[in-house]
Amino acid sequence: MSAHHDHEHGHGHGAHGDSHDHGSLKSYAIGFILSVILTAIPFWLVMGHVIKDSSTTAFVILGFAAVQIVVHMIYFLHMNSRAEGGWSLLALIFTIVLVGIVLTGSIWVMYHLNHNMMPSMGPAGSSSVQQMHDMP
Numbered sequence: 001m002s003a004h005h006d007h008e009h010g011h012g013h014g015a016h017g018d019s020h021d022h023g024s025l026k027s028y029a030i031g032f033i034l035s036v037i038l039t040a041i042p043f044w045l046v047m048g049h050v051i052k053d054s055s056t057t058a059f060v061i062l063g064f065a066a067v068q069i070v071v072h073m074i075y076f077l078h079m080n081s082r083a084e085g086g087w088s089l090l091a092l093i094f095t096i097v098l099v100g101i102v103l104t105g106s107i108w109v110m111y112h113l114n115h116n117m118m119p120s121m122g123p124a125g126s127s128s129v130q131q132m133h134d135m136p
Contacts, residue, residue: 023078031075038068
């Protein structure tokens with residue numbers, strides 16, 4: 001029975017395959033500070049009306065959001081090419097490609113449905129929507 005007991009407690013953390021880099025306090029502090037900065041700058045851009053064009057502001061905010069996603073993946077999720085033999089990074093790339101295909105296809109279908117379902121122009125040059133508004 002003591003041999004079985006020694007076998008259970010004789011393993012170190014390395015024997016269980018726990019060789020992941022869980023980060024340090026410094027790593028988490030850097031990630032937190034970067035996250036705060038990457039949140040505060042877009043907030044300031046919107047609240048201070050720094051950029052007058054709303055579409056440009058939206059693209060800038062999306063850029064900050066993408067950078068913040070990368071910061072979270074590196075500093076909090078510890079995703080890199082070494083984590084789990086690269087499989088977590090490969091799964092992430094696959095997910096991004098799949099979401100990109102789904103979003104692009106959905107937008108493409110909705111645009112073409114909207115374009116193809118628009119009422120045709122009437123003979124007098126006004127649209128059918130305008131003709132419906134003119135009805136009693």
